[in-house]
Amino acid sequence: MDELSIEPLEARQRVKESSYTLALRDLLGGVNKASIWNILGWQDIKQRYMRSVLGPFWLTISSAILVAALGVLYATLLGQSIEEFIPHVAGGLLVWIFLSTMILEGCTVFIASEGIIKQIRLPLTVHVCRMVWRNVIIFLHNAVILLCVLYFVPEVDIAHLLTIPVAILVIAFNGIWIGIVLGVLCTRFRDIHQIITNFVQILFFLTPIFWKPELLQDRGWVANYNPAYHFIELVRSPLLGNGIPVFSWSVIMLLTVAGFILAYFMLARYRHRVAYWL
Amino acid sequence: MALIEAENLVVEFPVFTNSHRSLKNTLLNATTGGRIAHAAGNKVLVRANDQLSFKIAEGERVGLLGHNGSGKTTLLRALAGAYEPTEGYLNVEGKVASLLDISLGMDVDASGYDNIFLRGIMMGLSPKEIKAKMIDIAEFTELGEYLDMPVRTYSSGMLLRLAFAVSTSVDADIIVMDEWLSVGDADFNEKAAKRLKSFVDNASILVIATHSEELLKNVCNRAFRLEHGQFVDEFDPRVEAVA
Numbered sequence: 001m002d003e004l005s006i007e008p009l010e011a012r013q014r015v016k017e018s019s020y021t022l023a024l025r026d027l028l029g030g031v032n033k034a035s036i037w038n039i040l041g042w043q044d045i046k047q048r049y050m051r052s053v054l055g056p057f058w059l060t061i062s063s064a065i066l067v068a069a070l071g072v073l074y075a076t077l078l079g080q081s082i083e084e085f086i087p088h089v090a091g092g093l094l095v096w097i098f099l100s101t102m103i104l105e106g107c108t109v110f111i112a113s114e115g116i117i118k119q120i121r122l123p124l125t126v127h128v129c130r131m132v133w134r135n136v137i138i139f140l141h142n143a144v145i146l147l148c149v150l151y152f153v154p155e156v157d158i159a160h161l162l163t164i165p166v167a168i169l170v171i172a173f174n175g176i177w178i179g180i181v182l183g184v185l186c187t188r189f190r191d192i193h194q195i196i197t198n199f200v201q202i203l204f205f206l207t208p209i210f211w212k213p214e215l216l217q218d219r220g221w222v223a224n225y226n227p228a229y230h231f232i233e234l235v236r237s238p239l240l241g242n243g244i245p246v247f248s249w250s251v252i253m254l255l256t257v258a259g260f261i262l263a264y265f266m267l268a269r270y271r272h273r274v275a276y277w278l
Numbered sequence: 279m280a281l282i283e284a285e286n287l288v289v290e291f292p293v294f295t296n297s298h299r300s301l302k303n304t305l306l307n308a309t310t311g312g313r314i315a316h317a318a319g320n321k322v323l324v325r326a327n328d329q330l331s332f333k334i335a336e337g338e339r340v341g342l343l344g345h346n347g348s349g350k351t352t353l354l355r356a357l358a359g360a361y362e363p364t365e366g367y368l369n370v371e372g373k374v375a376s377l378l379d380i381s382l383g384m385d386v387d388a389s390g391y392d393n394i395f396l397r398g399i400m401m402g403l404s405p406k407e408i409k410a411k412m413i414d415i416a417e418f419t420e421l422g423e424y425l426d427m428p429v430r431t432y433s434s435g436m437l438l439r440l441a442f443a444v445s446t447s448v449d450a451d452i453i454v455m456d457e458w459l460s461v462g463d464a465d466f467n468e469k470a471a472k473r474l475k476s477f478v479d480n481a482s483i484l485v486i487a488t489h490s491e492e493l494l495k496n497v498c499n500r501a502f503r504l505e506h507g508q509f510v511d512e513f514d515p516r517v518e519a520v521a
Contacts, residue, residue, distance in 0.1 A: 115383030121359035189301040272362035
């Protein structure tokens with residue numbers, strides 16, 4: 001029994017599944033495991049507001065205060081009417097919070113789940129979906145404010161309002177590729193998180209949230225080349241009764257496709273390295 | 279049907295010091311040749327498992343022997359699916375339960391009950407199944423009302439009890455374990471040993487890393503010796519004494 005009992009190579013070729021097949025399985029399998037990310041996402045919310053009386057409705061209240069205070073402040077500063085400005089700020093700010101939180105939490109999505117990743121075999125996409133779902137829940141709590149500000153909108157178009165849920169779904173969907181791409185990058189290079197944090201801060205001021213793109217006059221490209229602006233427009237334009245923003249929808253559709261292609265390649269190339277980088 | 283097959287399995291770790299994680303150094307690395315690149319990009323790769331080939335069939339109880347750092351735990355992690363092999367082929371058929379660092383991945387702010395629930399969900403149980411097992415798990419831990427408190431208030435012994443009870447509550451075909459787990463004080467330990475034994479008996483494959491001859495002789499019917507990440511010896515521990 002002293003010799004090494006190494007099994008002889010079998011005649012049939014053992015095909016190792018290609019990393020692209022595995023990446024696709026991770027992506028689809030992860031999204032499919034709704035029972036897991038649903039529960040984990042809710043758990044995160046529950047955790048955050050465990051001992052408060054109002055629970056997650058604190059989210060709604062804090063956002064409402066922010067919208068009201070900043071809406072009034074900036075309307076005065078920029079010399080605009082408050083009634084007109086509040087819905088503009090509400091739509092912009094709430095979508096911005098939704099989007100920017102997904103970007104920032106995307107950076108730490110795998111780092112935060114280190115214990116689980118090293119312990120339990122799950123598609124990496126599950127952790128990303130958990131993060132996205134958590135932010136969807138938060139956004140839906142905030143959406144109450146959007147309903148309230150409709151009061152200030154002179155001409156409400158119900159048909160256009162119905163595109164808003166679709167827009168939210170599309171933004172959340174984009175959160176998945178953002179989370180995968182940034183999650184992988186930031187797990188490998190820990191400085192990227194800091195770079196993104198700074199970048200998001202600057203982007204906040206460059207995005208028409210507290211100001212209107214019309215103010216830019218001939219520098220309109222600042223808004224037009226800014227994907228965050230288009231994400232916001234998907235929700236804000238129909239909210240304010242300005243119709244469906246066809247240009248923004250086209251930009252976002254292109255971005256979604258490009259983003260998922262990028263995420264897919266990142267997964268195929270680096271998915272199996274993430275556990276080692278943690 | 280449980281089965282583990284590996285061919286030329288290689289697991290390699292990149293070891294990062296802080297400078298390797300930094301983007302600046304990688305960029306410098308890409309843009310400058312020569313001296314700086316050499317200083318910045320001297321990435322250390324540790325080959326923890328080197329060209330392992332083996333086949334473990336149903337009913338086998340495999341012990342892994344070897345010095346610290348010989349690659350036992352890494353191999354177990356690869357079998358558990360946490361680390362994907364860098365090279366080579368690995369096929370694990372059957373549901374794997376990993377008893378490595380069992381208290382890892384607990385949500386310290388959640389209550390004991392919540393943690394049982396979350397862990398169960400992640401291990402692939404449905405909410406219904408977990409609820410059915412909940413009473414049994416809770417009873418086993420003997421933690422009583424502590425289960426309603428956040429896990430961060432637990433002592434390390436209590437945490438281990440909880441983790442142990444949850445980890446051993448799913449049916450598994452393959453169990454990977456780093457040393458025979460022993461949990462809690464004398465009384466509890468006996469109870470835990472019994473539970474662990476029936477957990478292992480129900481599985482069709484066990485792979486355990488150990489330093490104990492006693493354990494090897496009593497539990498295993500196959501043993502591999504690892505050195506520097508390679509198999510150097512295989513023997514039947516029931517027949518042969520550990521060299």
